[in-house]
Structures are given as structure tokens and as C-alpha cells.
Amino acid sequence: MNRTNLLVDVSIFLAFIIAMEPRFSGVPVHEWLSVALAATVVVHLLLHWQWIVSVGGKFFRKLWHASRLKFVVDSLLFVAFVGIMMSGIMISKSFLPTLGVQIQTGQVWRQLHTLSADAGMLLVGLHFALSWNWIVAMLKRYLVAPVARLLPVFRQQPGAVAASHDEVSA
Amino acid sequence: MLKIFMRMGLILLVAGAVAGAWYFLAGNMGFSLSTLPGGRERPQVGLTTGAARANAPQKGDFQNAERGGENHASGGNLGGIAVQLGKVALITLGVVGVQWVGNRVSRRRKPVNAVPA
Numbered sequence: 001m002n003r004t005n006l007l008v009d010v011s012i013f014l015a016f017i018i019a020m021e022p023r024f025s026g027v028p029v030h031e032w033l034s035v036a037l038a039a040t041v042v043v044h045l046l047l048h049w050q051w052i053v054s055v056g057g058k059f060f061r062k063l064w065h066a067s068r069l070k071f072v073v074d075s076l077l078f079v080a081f082v083g084i085m086m087s088g089i090m091i092s093k094s095f096l097p098t099l100g101v102q103i104q105t106g107q108v109w110r111q112l113h114t115l116s117a118d119a120g121m122l123l124v125g126l127h128f129a130l131s132w133n134w135i136v137a138m139l140k141r142y143l144v145a146p147v148a149r150l151l152p153v154f155r156q157q158p159g160a161v162a163a164s165h166d167e168v169s170a
Numbered sequence: 171m172l173k174i175f176m177r178m179g180l181i182l183l184v185a186g187a188v189a190g191a192w193y194f195l196a197g198n199m200g201f202s203l204s205t206l207p208g209g210r211e212r213p214q215v216g217l218t219t220g221a222a223r224a225n226a227p228q229k230g231d232f233q234n235a236e237r238g239g240e241n242h243a244s245g246g247n248l249g250g251i252a253v254q255l256g257k258v259a260l261i262t263l264g265v266v267g268v269q270w271v272g273n274r275v276s277r278r279r280k281p282v283n284a285v286p287a
Contacts, residue, residue: 017255018251021251023250049177079191087196109196125260128258129263
């Protein structure tokens with residue numbers, strides 16, 4: 001399950017970074033990648049459904065704790081992300097025309113797109129920071145430990161790799 | 171399976187409500203947004219109709235109007251990707267750093283119980 005979460009999260013992050021730089025991909029890829037990103041975010045939410053229900057249910061009942069802050073940040077990120085998608089669709093040059101829809105919109109949607117994208121960037125950074133321990137643990141388990149196993153220096157000291165596994169399991 | 175579809179429906183329902191709120195915001199706060207960073211309009215030369223203005227490249231949009239407009243094909247701008255990565259890393263490490271310092275300070279403030287000899 002952790003591996004699936006990590007794969008989905010890494011995919012979302014890479015897609016987000018590429019989508020944030022339309023000069024890199026070109027606008028058609030920017031738009032279609034963002035649509036795919038929206039679908040992946042729904043999968044991300046489904047994978048974390050238990051956490052959302054659990055923290056959401058206790059939100060007004062318990063005192064301040066880190067999960068509550070994370071819930072607020074994640075909610076704001078969701079709002080920002082919907083804003084990015086909504087404004088992006090409204091100023092779409094490739095996605096909507098492909099579907100045969102033409103919308104004449106004003107400058108406001110462009111400004112909202114920029115504003116919500118900037119807010120999204122800030123909130124993604126906060127989201128990562130609040131999940132830092134999980135990210136470090138997963139990187140140790142799925143990146144550092146396999147690479148360490150391949151290196152002869154670390155192969156002679158299996159305790160180092162085993163320790164990182166124990167840390168994650170705990 | 172039905173449970174997953176119901177959850178998906180709920181997510182889309184909430185997303186729809188939030189999108190409605192954004193639509194309302196766009197309809198009612200259009201003028202005030204023009205004062206925000208990135209919201210300044212580039213002076214348009216030779217564009218007279220509202221539709222032409224709306225479709226023209228704007229500052230604060232994709233920022234590649236200088237390179238042929240926003241429909242310009244992929245420029246392979248890896249530097250831009252690095253900048254975006256740097257922004258996220260800066261925010262994340264900044265907050266993690268603040269948390270680390272906060273933890274250190276709160277540990278120091280905790281009273282140390284004297285152990286009898």
C-alpha cells in the first residue's frame with residue numbers, strides 16, 4: 001500500500017512540476033497533463049480516504065494537533081487545485097476546443113489561474129513539509145535501502161539497511 | 171466497488187461546489203484581482219474588441235509571449251523545471267527547518283528532573 005501511495009504521489013509531483021512550467025511542455029501538453037493530474041489527485045484522495053474521514057470527523061472535537069494543521073493545509077490545497085483546474089479550463093486553448101467547446105473569457109480567469117497556481121505551489125511545499133517523516137521513511141525504504149544493498153560497502157553491513165526497515169515498520 | 175464510486179462521486183461533488191465558489195469569485199471580484207501580483211494587464215496595441223483582448227497573450231499568464239505566444243510549442247525549458255523544483259524545495263525545507271528548530275527549543279524548555287545521587 002505504501003508503495004502504491006509513493007508511486008501515485010511521485011507521479012502527481014512530477015506532473016505538477018511539469019504542468020507548472022508550460023514553456024517546457026507547450027500548452028497542449030500542459031492542459032492534457034493537468035487533466036490527467038486531476039484524475040490522479042482523485043485517486044490520491046481515494047487512497048487516503050480513511051485518513052480524511054478520521055481526521056475530518058475529529059476536527060472540531062479534539063484540541064490542536066499536527067493532523068489538524070495538515071487537514072487545513074490539504075483542504076486549502078484542494079481548493080487551490082480546483083481553482084487551477086477551473087480557471088485553466090476557462091482559458092483553455094487545447095482541451096476545450098478538442099471537445100468542441102469554445103468559451104470567450106476575460107482577463108479575470110487568467111489572473112485567477114496565476115493566483116491559484118502560486119497558492120498551489122506554496123501549499124504543495126507545506127503539504128510535503130507536513131508529510132516529511134513519511135517521505136523520508138519511504139525514500140529510505142524504496143530508494144536508499146535498495147541502492148545500499150547493491151553497493152558492496154553496505155552489503156557487508158546489513159545492519160544499516162535493516163535498521164532503516166525497522167524504523168519504517170515501527 | 172460501489173463504495174469507491176460513491177467516494178469518487180463525493181469528491182467530485184465537493185470539487186463542483188468549490189468550482190462554483192471560484193466561479194462566483196471570478197464573477198464578483200474581477201476588478202480587485204487586477205491589483206494582485208501577476209494580475210497587471212499588458213498594454214494592448216491594435217486590439218480593440220473584448221474577445222481579441224481576452225485571447226491575446228497576457229503578462230502573468232504563461233510568460234512565453236516573447237517566444238511566440240502561449241501556443242508556442244515545447245521549448246524544452248529544463249531551467250524552468252529546475253526553478254519550480256527549487257521553489258517547492260525551498261518552501262518544504264524552510265518549513266521543515268522551522269519545525270526542527272521549534273522541536274529543539276521545546277525540548278530545551280522541558281524541565282530536567284533532578285536525579286538523586
